[in-house]
Amino acid sequence: MTLTDDELVARSISGDAESFNELITRWERPIYALAYRVIGREEDARDVCQETFLRAFRALPGFKGEAKFSSWLYRIALNLCRDWIRRQRRAPVVQMPEGIDPSELAAERGPVESIEELVGRRQLSAVVEEAMALLPEEQRTAIILKEYHGLTFQEIADMQGCPLSTVKTRLYQGLTVLRRHLEKSGVGLTKVEGVASSKVAGQITPRLVKR
Amino acid sequence: MMSETFTCGDHGALVSYLYDECTPAERRTIAAHLVICGACAEEIVALSATREQLATWTPPDAQLGFTVSAATSKSHVLRPARWWQKSMPGWAQAAAAVFIFGTGLTLGALRGVSQPADSALQRSAARALGSSSAASARNDANAAPVTRADLVALEQRIRSEMSQSHAVSQTVASSPSDERILQRVRTMIDESEQRQRRELALRSAEMVRDFDAQRNVDLTRIERTLGQMDGTTGAEVAQQRQMLNYLMRVSQRGQ
Numbered sequence: 001m002t003l004t005d006d007e008l009v010a011r012s013i014s015g016d017a018e019s020f021n022e023l024i025t026r027w028e029r030p031i032y033a034l035a036y037r038v039i040g041r042e043e044d045a046r047d048v049c050q051e052t053f054l055r056a057f058r059a060l061p062g063f064k065g066e067a068k069f070s071s072w073l074y075r076i077a078l079n080l081c082r083d084w085i086r087r088q089r090r091a092p093v094v095q096m097p098e099g100i101d102p103s104e105l106a107a108e109r110g111p112v113e114s115i116e117e118l119v120g121r122r123q124l125s126a127v128v129e130e131a132m133a134l135l136p137e138e139q140r141t142a143i144i145l146k147e148y149h150g151l152t153f154q155e156i157a158d159m160q161g162c163p164l165s166t167v168k169t170r171l172y173q174g175l176t177v178l179r180r181h182l183e184k185s186g187v188g189l190t191k192v193e194g195v196a197s198s199k200v201a202g203q204i205t206p207r208l209v210k211r
Numbered sequence: 212m213m214s215e216t217f218t219c220g221d222h223g224a225l226v227s228y229l230y231d232e233c234t235p236a237e238r239r240t241i242a243a244h245l246v247i248c249g250a251c252a253e254e255i256v257a258l259s260a261t262r263e264q265l266a267t268w269t270p271p272d273a274q275l276g277f278t279v280s281a282a283t284s285k286s287h288v289l290r291p292a293r294w295w296q297k298s299m300p301g302w303a304q305a306a307a308a309v310f311i312f313g314t315g316l317t318l319g320a321l322r323g324v325s326q327p328a329d330s331a332l333q334r335s336a337a338r339a340l341g342s343s344s345a346a347s348a349r350n351d352a353n354a355a356p357v358t359r360a361d362l363v364a365l366e367q368r369i370r371s372e373m374s375q376s377h378a379v380s381q382t383v384a385s386s387p388s389d390e391r392i393l394q395r396v397r398t399m400i401d402e403s404e405q406r407q408r409r410e411l412a413l414r415s416a417e418m419v420r421d422f423d424a425q426r427n428v429d430l431t432r433i434e435r436t437l438g439q440m441d442g443t444t445g446a447e448v449a450q451q452r453q454m455l456n457y458l459m460r461v462s463q464r465g466q
Contacts, residue, residue, distance in 0.1 A: 017279045028275045036270040046273050053277055121267050128268040146230065147265050153232055168223035171230075172258075179261040187264065 005069040013060055020060070024053050027070060030149060031077050037144045038081040039088075040133055048084060052077040067158075074149065075159050078141065085137060124187055131181040139174035142167055217244045219251060229258055246464055316373070 003011075003022070011019035031052050036045035055076050056063075063072060132140055138160065145151045145159065157164045217224055217240050227233040228241045245252045 021278045024277050024279070028277060032273055032275055033270045036273075037268070042271055042273060045270070046275070049275065050277055057279060124264060124267045125269060128264055132268065143265070147262065153227075153230075165223055168226040172222040172226045175226075175258050175261050178265070179257055182261060182264055 006065060009060070009063060009065070009069050012057075013063070020057060023069070027073055028053070030070075031073055034074060034077055034144060034149060035081055037132065037148065038078070038137075038141055039084050040129075044084060048077060048080045051080055055080075071151075071155055071159070074145070074151070078159060081141075082137075127182060127185045127187055128178075131178050131185070134181060135174050135177060138162075139170045139177070142170040143174045143178075146171060217241050219244075219248060225251065225255060225258075229255060229262070246461070249461075319372075 003019070005023065005026070008019040008023050012023065028049055032045055032049040035048040035052075036042060039045060039048065052073060056073055059076075063069070067075075132143070135143070142156055142160065145156045146153075151159075153164050153167050156167045160167065224233070224237070224241055228238060231238075233241070245255060
């Protein structure tokens with residue numbers, strides 16, 4: 001039987017360390033991904049991830065369950081990321097991926113993905129990472145929380161401590177900057193038509209046509 | 212709250228539509244606008260494409276696996292190891308061992324010095340402090356002055372004990388016989404040869420595997436390239452046809 005986060009939290013509060021370990025197993029990857037995307041450094045993201053769970057474990061008795069456990073973790077992680085950025089007092093350094101080795105790619109490619117597609121995806125990922133590093137912290141965080149963690153506008157607004165309309169503006173401005181940068185890098189809309197046009201052609205265009 | 216009518220330039224509403232986080236009525240309103248407004252439709256398409264590209268960004272794999280232990284107290288859980296809990300490097304351990312050994316040797320040598328010399332030091336210290344207590348006065352009265360001969364005797368005693376301990380360590384070091392040493396050397400040579408053989412076998416296997424992987428990659432690439440060349444023409448035709456259909460429908464709606 002799979003326990004919910006709330007049930008595991010309740011057990012953890014009563015002293016069951018294994019339940020907290022289960023929560024860590026569930027959430028350490030998303031928290032690490034969030035930290036990495038916000039601060040852009042692998043080692044520091046690991047530290048932030050570890051510190052997030054340490055703080056959560058310590059503060060667990062005070063967790064009243066008013067928000068989701070995951071939202072609570074995200075908030076802790078974001079605060080730590082913010083502290084890290086303040087300490088650094090400079091833009092996050094993006095770790096560009098190392099040279100692409102076809103033999104490595106062959107080992108990790110999926111059954112339906114060609115080598116060329118995989119190389120293209122790696123290159124695109126590097127360009128996206130580079131573009132994200134250019135955004136102001138608030139816009140970058142809003143986009144990360146929305147795109148990669150699926151939070152609602154209201155949840156992001158609560159985490160960032162700003163009105164809901166501000167979240168939408170940050171998302172719009174951030175996406176617009178990213179779009180321009182990606183177009184400049186040669187992976188704009190023309191690239192999407194070939195690689196990732198399923199959503200555009202399959203969902204939006206028909207809707208435009210129907211109405 | 213979004214109004215029932217949508218105006219161009221309402222980026223917040225467009226973002227709500229983009230992320231499908233609006234009411235059905237709002238969605239219908241925006242969709243109706245997108246049909247008649249090319250600029251907004253183009254913007255939505257472009258932002259959707261950007262979102263698709265964002266999905267390609269994945270963070271690198273990391274070794275995580277944090278756990279808490281029931282045996283440890285809360286204050287130690289998940290905390291990075293403190294410096295005194297971390298394993299010391301070899302040179303630091305060696306330096307610490309030498310320091311402790313030296314300190315112990317010195318203390319041991321001093322402890323071996325005769326009590327009179329020790330008490331003489333105490334007495335001289337008490338004298339220097341100028342203690343006025345009766346006990347100190349008695350000690351002071353009975354005290355014999357420390358002479359140069361005492362110091363020379365102390366030095367000789369320390370030297371003799373240090374040389375004895377050195378001789379003992381040399382005896383211990385030279386105790387293994389030559390045969391045992393030779394046997395040990397042979398064993399080490401054998402182990403080294405075995406290690407080299409294993410390493411050679413491992414390297415050979417790696418080379419074969421790398422070569423095979425590279426060959427597979429090349430073959431796959433050639434195969435995919437040929438397939439793509441076949442499919443490109445058909446895909447372009449289908450795409451152009453789709454675009455023409457779309458333009459036709461949009462122009463009909465506009466009329």
